[in-house]
Amino acid sequence: MFSQKGLSLDQAPPISVVFRFFLQGASFGILGGVLLALYQNEIFDPASKGALVLTHVFTLGIMLSVMLAALFQMLPVIAGVKLTSPAKKANWVQYPLIAGILSLLLAFHFGKIAWLYLLASLLLGGSLLFISFEMIKKLLQVPNHTSSSKGITAALFSLAILVIAALYLTATLGGYSEGIHYVQIKTAHYSFGLFGWIAVLIISISFQVIEMFYVTPPYPNFANRYLSNGILFLLAAASILSFFLPDIWMICHLILALLLSIYAIITLKRLSKRKRPVSDATVWFWRLGLGSLIISMLCFALGLFVQTAWIHALAYLFFGAFALSIVFAMFYKIIPFLTWFHLSSQGYFTAPMMHEVIHPKTAKKHFWIHCSMMTAFIMSLIVPQLIVLASLLTVLSFGWMGYQIIHAHLLYVKTQKEGHKFSMNA
Amino acid sequence: MKKITLDARELEHPKPLAMAINILKNLEDADYLYMIHRKNPVPLIDLAQEHHFQVLSREDAEGTWHILITKNHSVDLKEYLFV
Numbered sequence: 001m002f003s004q005k006g007l008s009l010d011q012a013p014p015i016s017v018v019f020r021f022f023l024q025g026a027s028f029g030i031l032g033g034v035l036l037a038l039y040q041n042e043i044f045d046p047a048s049k050g051a052l053v054l055t056h057v058f059t060l061g062i063m064l065s066v067m068l069a070a071l072f073q074m075l076p077v078i079a080g081v082k083l084t085s086p087a088k089k090a091n092w093v094q095y096p097l098i099a100g101i102l103s104l105l106l107a108f109h110f111g112k113i114a115w116l117y118l119l120a121s122l123l124l125g126g127s128l129l130f131i132s133f134e135m136i137k138k139l140l141q142v143p144n145h146t147s148s149s150k151g152i153t154a155a156l157f158s159l160a161i162l163v164i165a166a167l168y169l170t171a172t173l174g175g176y177s178e179g180i181h182y183v184q185i186k187t188a189h190y191s192f193g194l195f196g197w198i199a200v201l202i203i204s205i206s207f208q209v210i211e212m213f214y215v216t217p218p219y220p221n222f223a224n225r226y227l228s229n230g231i232l233f234l235l236a237a238a239s240i241l242s243f244f245l246p247d248i249w250m251i252c253h254l255i256l257a258l259l260l261s262i263y264a265i266i267t268l269k270r271l272s273k274r275k276r277p278v279s280d281a282t283v284w285f286w287r288l289g290l291g292s293l294i295i296s297m298l299c300f301a302l303g304l305f306v307q308t309a310w311i312h313a314l315a316y317l318f319f320g321a322f323a324l325s326i327v328f329a330m331f332y333k334i335i336p337f338l339t340w341f342h343l344s345s346q347g348y349f350t351a352p353m354m355h356e357v358i359h360p361k362t363a364k365k366h367f368w369i370h371c372s373m374m375t376a377f378i379m380s381l382i383v384p385q386l387i388v389l390a391s392l393l394t395v396l397s398f399g400w401m402g403y404q405i406i407h408a409h410l411l412y413v414k415t416q417k418e419g420h421k422f423s424m425n426a
Numbered sequence: 427m428k429k430i431t432l433d434a435r436e437l438e439h440p441k442p443l444a445m446a447i448n449i450l451k452n453l454e455d456a457d458y459l460y461m462i463h464r465k466n467p468v469p470l471i472d473l474a475q476e477h478h479f480q481v482l483s484r485e486d487a488e489g490t491w492h493i494l495i496t497k498n499h500s501v502d503l504k505e506y507l508f509v
Binding site: 209212213214215275276278337340341344345347349353354 | 436437438439440443444447451464465469473476477
């Protein structure tokens with residue numbers, strides 16, 4: 001799609017792989033909205049089962065699904081990595097992943113059912129370690145790395161580490177281990193998840209797409225070269241040192257909050273210097289996401305010194321707003337482009353244009369639904385009844401996303417069945 | 427040879443690709459596309475080569491890419507390159 005490294009059309013995964021991982025993310029989003037109606041304001045108590053379930057619906061069900069969609073699509077493009085048999089590998093990951101997430105959610109909900117934790121560990125551990133090592137192996141073979149490919153490698157290392165940490169935690173919760181180091185491993189698990197995996201992957205991809213999609217000046221060299229690996233190094237060092245210096249995570253989290261805030265400011269500045277500042281919902285999703293990241297990191301840093309529940313809740317809510325906003329920004333670029341590009345490259349004269357796959361106004365409407373959803377979440381900290389509205393808006397937001405994927409897929413199939421092919425052949 | 431110029435340096439992705447593909451669909455034997463871009467548009471080059479076009483892509487000293495595409499295999503595209 002973008003790089004100078006080389007996308008060969010036969011290296012790109014089938015469009016169905018990308019579609020179905022996105023649809024999986026949207027489906028878990030709808031499930032999240034329904035579960036929110038069930039757990040309601042309990043989710044703001046970090047020790048509750050509602051918080052545990054909803055956190056993993058968000059991180060595993062939504063974020064991991066769409067990030068896998070992005071990785072399957074972008075690895076050949078950004079890094080020139082060819083994943084052999086991508087459709088088969090997607091199957092090996094997707095079905096165990098869905099079953100594993102559902103098992104884990106049930107295990108969290110029902111408490112001490114050991115076999116559910118074991119089943120979730122086998123399914124999630126097996127599929128995620130398989131795909132992360134498969135992708136890391138291919139990335140390490142790339143002769144010339146870009147800042148994006150280096151960052152994606154760092155993010156995948158974080159994924160593998162957080163999964164290994166999760167296996168220790170589920171073993172403890174299932175009663176298979178005594179869990180002597182439970183607290184340290186739990187901190188490492190969520191730190192690698194939020195900072196090393198989600199944030200670093202978004203950062204790495206932004207190095208490539210911000211300049212390309214929005215014609216902005218390039219990122220400064222220090223961000224390009226050192227940010228992703230710097231975050232991975234900090235997390236790895238804090239994880240090891242935390243066994244001897246329990247307070248080390250506080251320093252690490254403070255530095256990470258500072259680094260991510262600087263990244264957000266740099267990116268916002270780049271977006272303000274666009275050469276063709278056309279109004280576009282995806283730019284607003286980026287702005288909302290980056291603004292949310294700054295507020296999240298501010299609350300996160302404050303929460304290190306002030307033990308106030310609502311500051312912690314705001315830190316996680318705004319982090320969710322950051323991650324989801326960027327997901328939607330990428331979604332509204334990727335789905336129309338892929339539908340049009342796959343059909344055009346197959347030679348369909350009647351391939352729908354990108355605005356016919358998803359109209360820009362549709363994306364703008366989703367932006368306002370997303371904003372309303374986040375506002376309802378935040379306001380529910382003051383007016384608890386608003387959590388029901390947040391739940392409904394979550395279902396609407398992900399239902400909206402799911403509908404766009406199904407619409408694009410039907411349009412794709414219809415064009416393949418009924419479309420006329422042109423011949424560009426020389 | 428008739429030159430069809432596409433200056434895509436300030437166009438947001440994926441407009442350069444969409445516009446170039448539209449030009450290629452209607453390209454005559456005596457035409458060539460001269461595209462100027464801030465990146466090397468590998469998907470376009472790939473697509474053009476798969477459809478048996480002749481393609482030439484060069485980066486100039488300022489980092490701007492010049493991409494020449496024609497149906498005609500009897501011409502030497504280097505003669506039309508301004509780098």
